[in-house]
Amino acid sequence: MTETTPGWLAPDEIESMRGRMPILYVDAVPVRVDDTGTVTRVGLLLRIGADGTVSRALVSGRVYYHERIRDALLRHLEKDLGPVALPSVPVSPTPFTVAEYFPTPGVTPFHDPRQHAVSLAYIVPVRGDCRPRQDALDLEWFTPEEAAAPIVQQEMTGGQGVLLKQALAYVGRLT
Amino acid sequence: MTETTPGWLAPDEIESMRGRMPILYVDAVPVRVDDTGTVTRVGLLLRIGADGTVSRALVSGRVYYHERIRDALLRHLEKDLGPVALPSVPVSPTPFTVAEYFPTPGVTPFHDPRQHAVSLAYIVPVRGDCRPRQDALDLEWFTPEEAAAPIVQQEMTGGQGVLLKQALAYVGRLT
Amino acid sequence: MTETTPGWLAPDEIESMRGRMPILYVDAVPVRVDDTGTVTRVGLLLRIGADGTVSRALVSGRVYYHERIRDALLRHLEKDLGPVALPSVPVSPTPFTVAEYFPTPGVTPFHDPRQHAVSLAYIVPVRGDCRPRQDALDLEWFTPEEAAAPIVQQEMTGGQGVLLKQALAYVGRLT
Amino acid sequence: MTETTPGWLAPDEIESMRGRMPILYVDAVPVRVDDTGTVTRVGLLLRIGADGTVSRALVSGRVYYHERIRDALLRHLEKDLGPVALPSVPVSPTPFTVAEYFPTPGVTPFHDPRQHAVSLAYIVPVRGDCRPRQDALDLEWFTPEEAAAPIVQQEMTGGQGVLLKQALAYVGRLT
Numbered sequence: 001m002t003e004t005t006p007g008w009l010a011p012d013e014i015e016s017m018r019g020r021m022p023i024l025y026v027d028a029v030p031v032r033v034d035d036t037g038t039v040t041r042v043g044l045l046l047r048i049g050a051d052g053t054v055s056r057a058l059v060s061g062r063v064y065y066h067e068r069i070r071d072a073l074l075r076h077l078e079k080d081l082g083p084v085a086l087p088s089v090p091v092s093p094t095p096f097t098v099a100e101y102f103p104t105p106g107v108t109p110f111h112d113p114r115q116h117a118v119s120l121a122y123i124v125p126v127r128g129d130c131r132p133r134q135d136a137l138d139l140e141w142f143t144p145e146e147a148a149a150p151i152v153q154q155e156m157t158g159g160q161g162v163l164l165k166q167a168l169a170y171v172g173r174l175t
Numbered sequence: 176m177t178e179t180t181p182g183w184l185a186p187d188e189i190e191s192m193r194g195r196m197p198i199l200y201v202d203a204v205p206v207r208v209d210d211t212g213t214v215t216r217v218g219l220l221l222r223i224g225a226d227g228t229v230s231r232a233l234v235s236g237r238v239y240y241h242e243r244i245r246d247a248l249l250r251h252l253e254k255d256l257g258p259v260a261l262p263s264v265p266v267s268p269t270p271f272t273v274a275e276y277f278p279t280p281g282v283t284p285f286h287d288p289r290q291h292a293v294s295l296a297y298i299v300p301v302r303g304d305c306r307p308r309q310d311a312l313d314l315e316w317f318t319p320e321e322a323a324a325p326i327v328q329q330e331m332t333g334g335q336g337v338l339l340k341q342a343l344a345y346v347g348r349l350t
Numbered sequence: 351m352t353e354t355t356p357g358w359l360a361p362d363e364i365e366s367m368r369g370r371m372p373i374l375y376v377d378a379v380p381v382r383v384d385d386t387g388t389v390t391r392v393g394l395l396l397r398i399g400a401d402g403t404v405s406r407a408l409v410s411g412r413v414y415y416h417e418r419i420r421d422a423l424l425r426h427l428e429k430d431l432g433p434v435a436l437p438s439v440p441v442s443p444t445p446f447t448v449a450e451y452f453p454t455p456g457v458t459p460f461h462d463p464r465q466h467a468v469s470l471a472y473i474v475p476v477r478g479d480c481r482p483r484q485d486a487l488d489l490e491w492f493t494p495e496e497a498a499a500p501i502v503q504q505e506m507t508g509g510q511g512v513l514l515k516q517a518l519a520y521v522g523r524l525t
Numbered sequence: 526m527t528e529t530t531p532g533w534l535a536p537d538e539i540e541s542m543r544g545r546m547p548i549l550y551v552d553a554v555p556v557r558v559d560d561t562g563t564v565t566r567v568g569l570l571l572r573i574g575a576d577g578t579v580s581r582a583l584v585s586g587r588v589y590y591h592e593r594i595r596d597a598l599l600r601h602l603e604k605d606l607g608p609v610a611l612p613s614v615p616v617s618p619t620p621f622t623v624a625e626y627f628p629t630p631g632v633t634p635f636h637d638p639r640q641h642a643v644s645l646a647y648i649v650p651v652r653g654d655c656r657p658r659q660d661a662l663d664l665e666w667f668t669p670e671e672a673a674a675p676i677v678q679q680e681m682t683g684g685q686g687v688l689l690k691q692a693l694a695y696v697g698r699l700t
Contacts, residue, residue: 017542065641070213097617098619098645162524169447175512239371240369244448270444273445340699347622350687387615
């Protein structure tokens with residue numbers, strides 16, 4: 001997006017706000033479902049840090065000024081999963097949970113050293129092809145059992161592993 | 176279905192239970208959504224009673240023995256909307272509300288003179304063609320505004336008009 | 351209760367229905383909360399089986415004919431926690447999840463060899479003194495961390511350990 | 526509160542942010558409930574504008590930097606209802622809905638000419654005495670029927686009447 005897009009902030013502007021008020025985010029858990037709506041797979045983005053560390057992440061990002069939550073969800077889903085993922089954004093604005101990422105660890109299970117972010121979290125079934133873009137190397141699909149297992153959980157940061165387990169619990173697939 | 180289907184009960188069997196314990200139901204509100212998940216239309220079945228009275232109804236019916244709620248939803252959606260409606264059954268078993276239909280009017284907003292039915296209510300986006308079958312004459316699509324208006328509300332019986340307004344409230348389309 | 355209470359069924363009557371249709375239940379997770387509504391403790395009933403096995407259980411039971419869900423919740427809470435537990439029954443009829451207990455293991459995470467029970471599950475803060483009655487020996491309070499730990503989870507049967515973890519996820523206390 | 530409170534912003538600081546990013550709010554609907562958790566009354570604040578116009582409002586306000594949502598709820602409840610209202614903040618962080626107040630009317634049912642505010646909305650039972658403070662003249666209790674009636678609805682601004690109806694729908698008291 002360009003500098004003239006409504007809601008866009010220059011890096012120094014967003015920096016100056018990050019220490020002053022909670023920043024509104026959305027988190028999306030991409031899932032594959034069968035014909036009965038049962039979640040069969042959960043999609044996680046694979047990221048490689050500057051130091052070579054591997055991490056798995058949910059689709060996540062900021063809500064812009066004058067942007068509806070459902071438009072922010074679509075924008076981040078398209079950014080991370082590509083243009084033909086065919087996501088089904090939920091019909092209700094009610095999130096399955098709210099994740100409060102604090103700059104101070106331990107206040108909640110969620111932590112973001114950069115800022116106080118409050119994220120509305122949604123489950124999003126995707127029917128199309130996912131082609132990760134931007135800084136994500138890959139999107140990998142896990143069974144609910146794999147997604148809740150320690151090996152995947154420990155590759156998630158900032159409490160997103162907890163958020164993923166909350167999503168699995170909400171869809172009845174945490175065991 | 177035939178008499179040998181598990182969960183099927185002969186008419187006299189179901190009658191004998193109706194006065195003895197709550198009967199588990201599902202209610203589904205079929206909706207059309209746009210690309211952002213916003214509900215644009217609500218589908219209501221048109222029924223003509225034996226006495227010629229017109230009524231509008233949600234997709235609704237009993238859950239069978241040994242049947243999962245999501246399978247009961249699919250079965251009733253296919254029965255009422257036909258085989259190519261392409262419904263998206265919700266990923267979570269949590270209903271948007273629970274409607275308690277009492278045989279005695281006034282205990283709750285919901286009333287069913289035949290029985291005490293407890294119905295788990297879901298919003299179900301449908302993407303395909305709807306071809307009503309069975310005793311429904313037609314399926315008609317209404318805007319959220321039309322669906323909440325008195326002219327439609329008074330054609331709904333047993334409190335389903337209230338349930339429809341609860342559905343609209345849940346998706347942020349009750350004004 | 352006596353045989354003349356509405357909704358009461360003789361043992362042979364309920365038996366004859368158990369194999370024929372889903373039976374409506376409620377599950378309640380009793381919790382202690384602090385001033386900010388944060389769940390600090392979860393209450394589990396201690397039961398000793400005929401064979402001496404120890405098990406932990408949620409407050410749970412059937413909904414009677416012509417009984418509202420919230421009245422069934424209160425009745426079971428009073429039966430299991432005593433008359434001065436001061437439970438706060440939720441304002442909304444929407445459960446945090448629905449547990450489908452099947453007589454066949456593996457259909458869902460929930461299993462009840464006696465019947466197909468569909469249970470609406472609620473979190474219920476209790477402010478008063480809990481004095482277990484009936485067949486419960488004791489009510490013990492656990493921290494969220496303890497309640498999700500294997501040692502407690504393996505003392506729960508029929509999938510109630512999973513239901514408990516779903517409850518903890520819903521209140522933001524599953525880590 | 527004083528200027529040194531964390532999260533506090535000087536008037537010109539908050540002004541400069543209001544046109545740049547969505548501001549996180551909470552809305553609380555104070556209710557009275559009976560022993561079974563049924564909502565019997567809804568509390569609305571009475572405000573008199575500079576021009577003498579009367580309006581009714583929910584408890585509402587901003588979430589501060591480094592403040593948990595449940596602490597923001599308590600702070601605004603105490604500010605508007607006084608110190609002995611004894612509110613029961615919900616156990617779950619999941620709101621019953623999310624109200625997106627846009628500076629441009631018509632994008633959503635919610636409108637705030639000053640800013641783009643995204644508000645997490647909760648139902649809060651209060652058991653104690655309510656003594657409105659600050660700029661509220663009074664707190665008045667309405668039955669669910671009265672609260673949804675046009676005479677009350679038209680005294681609410683910015684779409685809060687819609688939010689109130691969504692709350693009533695969620696607790697099963699919108700008819």
